[in-house]
Amino acid sequence: MSKRTFQSFARKAPLYLVLLGGIALLLIWIPSWGDRQYQYIATAAVVLVTGFLAIAFTLFLSGYSRKARLTVFIVSSLAAGGLAGLFRIDEVTGDLLPVLVFRWKGTADEALPLLAPSAPPPPGTEISPALAAIGSPAKAQGYGQFLGPNRKATIDGTGINWDWSRTPPAEMWRRPVGAGWSAFSVSGGRAVTQEQRGPNELVVCYWLSSGEVAWSHADPARFQEVLGGIGPRATPTIAAGKVFTFGATGILNCLSLSSGSLVWSVDVLKETGCPNQGWGKSSSPLVYDGLVIVAAGGNDCPGMVAYREQSGEEAWRSAPSEPGYCSPSVAQLAGRPQLLILNLGSVSSHDPATGKTLWSHPWEGTQPKVTQPVPVEGDRVLLSSGYGVGAELLAITEGAGGSLEPRSIWKNRNLKSKFSNIVVYQGAAYGLDDGIMACIDLSDGKRHWKGGRYGHGQLLLDGDKILVLAETGDGVVVQASTAGHTELARHKLLDGKTWNHPSLPAPYLLVRNATEAACYRLKRD
Incomplete structure (x- = not known):
């Protein structure tokens, strides 16, 4: 190549690089990758590499005049410095799309006022309700723990009319709340959640009928991380007139449901x-x-x-493991109660009374595990995780000497649930496969259908209707059927990114995200 030819090519190289970058973006976005986070990561890589090479060629190899090169250097430096100096990444979506805000803008939770207890309870509010035992069927105005009865995001017999085209949700109240991904637990007219306000991690009890604050409890703790966001993640559990909460920094509290007064508290990370x-x-x-x-x-x-419910005294510790982001649950499998937990690299079962490991099964991948293991009929357990892992169905059988053994029935990538949990109806499992609703057959893991992008939201099953609280804050009603994806109704419930689970103390629907909460009344048949 002659010197003149090279100089001609070098002068046009930045344009060629921009053109190649554009082609690369088309190749990234025209086909569907399934998991959009990898498309966003690839897009960022292409933009950064293309921009860097284009500027480098212009400055050092293009042969442009010194004035032109100096202009490019100054403009690109000011642009990069200006972006870095003016903006910060406030949060990311479930697909890792960054949300930029001005650096001087504070977080929403820091702008909220201090909480104070409200006036006496609204007329007709039950002060000291008799709490239904956790695990019993859900009753009106009773939803006492994460994912409702049995921690399966499934409720039967609510009598809700899900035809929102004729009877849309009626908003009862809406109010700003502190940051966090906690959901509401409800009992006897009280709705309890966890949130972050400035330097304090709070447990807040609201009156279900009005949204006014009944009481709040504060711990001087704050968790903040760009990808995961600000504030507590766990949902309170209500049992026997008490509220049990676990904060993002490891503080386990037992509070009075009626007053919010502290019964006992343990800093789990410090103690262990x-x-x-x-x-x-x-x-x-x-x-x-x-x-x-x-x-x-x-x-x-x-x-x-495990801690004693009455005193907070430690009862037992299970074997060491690397944790996932799931919550323990109890299921009846192979004729005995078993404590299930999904860890980072395995799913394990334990004796609820002692914490002794009953069985363990490897679960691949080093990315976070968030979706709850789902016990299903026939002594089986369904697993699913995102980040390309997929799903697996295990059968739990009793072996020689009474030992329990997990056996894999099938394993595939037809349902990759990243943040949301799975619901099961009439032999089929429904979940968000990297943000798109999918239905698979429990018998063999084959996919019946896939359709409807709802982002990384949450699911709740009532009879043959699935309520999807989409990542955008939309409430969507989907028919639970293997015949195909059928969206029955849609209603805007919240504004902004929503990763929190909905709560359904029928006939009320409680939803929240990191900035606001709302209560709707749903019509019953």
């Missing part, structure tokens, strides 16, 4: 010596047979720790 997780502690406390059980884990720390 366990490290916190990258996205904060997310385990919603399980209250079972006089024990309060939370996930701990990390390094050589116990995977779970």
Whole structure:
């Protein structure tokens, strides 16, 4: 290549690089990758590399005049410095799309006022309700723990009319709340959640009828991380007139439901010596047979720790494991109650009374595990995780000497649930496969259909209707059917990114995200 030819090419190289970058973006976005986060990562890489090479060619190889090159250097430096100086990444979506805000803008939770208890309860509010035992069928105005009865995001017999085209949700109240991904637990006219306001991590009890604050409890703790966001992740558990909460920094509280007064408190990470997780502690406390059980884990720390419900005294520690972001649950499998937990690299079952490991099964991948293991009929357990992992169905059988053994029935990538949980109806499982609703057959794992992009939202099953609280804050009603994806109704419930689970103390629907909460009344048939 002659010197003149090279100089001609070098002068046009930045334009060629921009053109190649554009082609690369088309190749990234024209086909569907399934998981959009990898498309966003690839897009960022192409833009950064193309921009860097184009500027480098212009400055050092293009042969442009010194004045032109100096102009490019100054403009590109000011642009890069200006972007970095003016903006910060406030949060990311479930697909890792960054949300930019001005650097001088504070976080929403820091702007909220201090909480104060409200006036006496609204007329007709029941002050000291008789609480239904956790695990019993859901009753009106009773939804006492994460994912509702049995922690399966499934409720039967609410009598809700899901035809929102004729009877749309009626908004009862809406109010700003502190940051966090906690959901509401409800009992006797009280709705309790966890939120972050400035330097304090709060447990807040609202009156279900009005949204006014009944009481709040504060701990001087704050968790903040760009990918995971600000504030507590776990959902309170209500049992026997008490509220049990687990904060993002590992503070386990037992509070009075009626007044919010502290009964006992344990700093789990301090007591066990366990490290916190990258996205904060997310385990919603399980209250079972006089024990309060939370996930701990990390390094050589116990995977779970149980405390006495009445005193907070430690009862047992399970074997060490690297934690996921799931909550413990109890299921009847192979003729006995078993405590299930999904860890970072395995799913394990434990004796609820002692924490002893009953069985363990490897679960691949080093990315966070968030979706709850789902017990299904026939002594089976369904697993699913995102980040390309997929789903697997296990059968739990009793072996020689009474030992329990997990056996894989099938395993594939037809349902990759990243943040949301799975619901099961009439032999089929429904979930968000990297943000798109999918239905698979439980018998063989084959996919019936896939359709409807709802982002990384949450699901709740009522009869044969699935309520999807989309990542955008939309409420969507989908028919639970293997015949195909059918969207029955849609209503805007919240504004902004929503990762929190909905709560359905029928006939009320409680929803929230990191900035606002709302209560709707749903019509019954």
